[in-house]
Amino acid sequence: MKCKKCNKNYFEYKEMERNEKRFCNECLLKNLIYGKWSLSQERELYENLYMGRFNFFLVVFSLFVTAGFANSFTTLKDIIFYFGAFLLFLCWIPLLRAHMRFKLILELLLNKEEHLVFILQKMHFNYGYKSEVKVIKLMGVYIPLICILFLFVMGLLISFGPLKN
Numbered sequence: 001m002k003c004k005k006c007n008k009n010y011f012e013y014k015e016m017e018r019n020e021k022r023f024c025n026e027c028l029l030k031n032l033i034y035g036k037w038s039l040s041q042e043r044e045l046y047e048n049l050y051m052g053r054f055n056f057f058l059v060v061f062s063l064f065v066t067a068g069f070a071n072s073f074t075t076l077k078d079i080i081f082y083f084g085a086f087l088l089f090l091c092w093i094p095l096l097r098a099h100m101r102f103k104l105i106l107e108l109l110l111n112k113e114e115h116l117v118f119i120l121q122k123m124h125f126n127y128g129y130k131s132e133v134k135v136i137k138l139m140g141v142y143i144p145l146i147c148i149l150f151l152f153v154m155g156l157l158i159s160f161g162p163l164k165n
């Protein structure tokens with residue numbers, strides 16, 4: 001794919017049918033200067049959105065765990081866990097989307113040497129802190145996956161395994 005502005009070849013995952021003007025990422029970012037909305041504001045918005053969706057995800061998860069264990073059903077207990085896993089999977093989709101957008105925004109900010117996010121990270125490194133675990137990925141991918149799998153496995157254990165009564 002060729003950028004219409006700088007003629008540089010760039011990779012496009014999927015062709016955009018609606019967008020006739022095709023620009024590379026550098027040219028797209030240059031347009032930002034003329035807009036009123038800054039990356040820092042977008043970061044704030046997406047951080048709130050991301051945190052809100054993550055918190056909501058955990059609330060739904062804990063509700064289903066409580067509903068699954070603290071009930072007096074003698075049969076069909078597994079249905080609660082299966083339904084919980086399915087509903088959590090649906091809640092995961094908007095969370096994952098916010099995760100991907102927030103990650104992109106942070107990566108862009110971390111590449112701007114004059115931005116506070118970049119400076120703070122470098123100062124952190126200078127103090128000897130190293131981020132071994134990507135916290136943002138933990139919240140957007142690993143924790144949701146563990147929660148969904150937990151509910152699903154609990155459902156299986158009740159249906160076929162040792163928890164069957």
Ligand SMILES: [Zn+2]
Nearest residue numbers: 003006024027
């Ligand atoms: Zn370009």
